[in-house]
Amino acid sequence: QVHLEESGGGLVQAGGSLRLSCAASGSIFSINAMNWYRQAPGKQRELVAAITSGGSTNYADSVKGRFTISRANAKNTVYLQMNSLKPEDTAVYYCAAVVVTTTRSTNDYWGQGTQVTVSS
Secondary structure, three states: OEEEEEEOOEEEEOOOOEEEEEEEEEOEEEEEEEEEEEEOOOOOOEEEEEEEOOOOEEEOOOOOOOEEEEEEHHHOEEEEEEOOOOHHHOEEEEEEEEEEEOOOOEEEEEOOOEEEEEEO
16 A cells, blocks of 8 residues: 655674665655654664655754754655764664555555664
8 A cells, every 4th residue: 555665784893884865665645754663683663754845854863963864755755864974873763654545544554674883
């Protein structure tokens, strides 16, 4: 029904930058929010950043001042600009969206994830 695809992950050195992208497609009527989560091996998944269709944002304390979430609503796309990366940012990053489908039901959808590895 709805598909999310992430891109932009990779291997960087500490202090470097990456930009993640997530594009939603399918039976979309509207998107209420798009979020970025991350999960390191053996650890709980955590919310990194969130943005509503109106542009309101929230960030985990650990990434404030370093990461910026933005969106292009017309393209159903969300971005996560990650600067000043630290080794503890290493994780699989997942895009998630709160989507109102064309049948007017509201559901959460998840992307497959993209690996971000930050070396010391």
